[in-house]
Amino acid sequence: MINQDTTISVKNLEVSYGMIKAIKGISFEFKSGEITALIGSNGAGKTTTLKALSGLLPHSGEVLFNHQNISALDAPARLKYKMALCPEGRGIFPNLTVTENLMLGAYLEKSKAKVNELIEQQFTMFSRLAERRKQVAGTLSGGEQQMLAIARALMSEPKMLMLDEPSLGLAPVIIEQIFQKFEDLRQRGLGLLIVEQNAHLALEVSAKAYVLETGAITLNGKGSDLLSDPRVVEAYLT
Ligand SMILES: Nc1ncnc2c1ncn2[C@@H]1O[C@H](COP(=O)(O)OP(=O)(O)O)[C@@H](O)[C@H]1O
Ligand SMILES: [Mg+2]
Structure with a gap:
């Protein structure tokens, strides 16, 4: 259980690829104990936003962890701030076993006992992974690979978990199981930013949501309000 509240505030984030500005000064925030959604079509800039937040892409604007500006920190340093990314396409190592993939998620942890404890925690949460602990990851089903990617992100004991299109390519019944885990994590006090x-x-599932269109946030509000907003319905739900 995480009892200290955390807010990540993003202010005027800008990210460019060469001459092209992919993210054009967006501002949003997400909090511990809440699920926040960032929705947008293909190419809107969702992955770019998450990479910038994780310290994997240079950006301007501010990323504030509570009130501390962490904009200048690289990706490993941001992990110490308990932010973890579950990347698009899952990024697991197909030739390594489930357990080995999990170990890589805790590469900053020096204590072997602690790493083993964290692995067992993931197996408690994801029993399907426990049954397959010695299997190479490339032979897992799509849903199991997604669970492994989430479990690996959890190995760094994040307070804030960012997920890049966790439902992509999965069957509805598997998606439902995975989103149930997100709700479990939220109840434990994690803050989730789900990009979809x-x-x-x-x-x-989200308390708060933002709509991203070609690098700009065009709408935001409660998830339930946006679900019935005619602009959202027309552009994203029909
Ligand atoms: N490495 C890159 N080099 C140049 N342009 C890129 C690169 N990655 C993404 N882009 C461009 O940035 C925009 C946003 O991409 P991306 O963040 O991947 O969108 P999304 O995740 O919402 O589908 C797109 O126009 C894409 O073509
Ligand atoms: Mg993407």
């Missing part, structure tokens, strides 16, 4: 093209699902 699957707007319906993301808006249903």
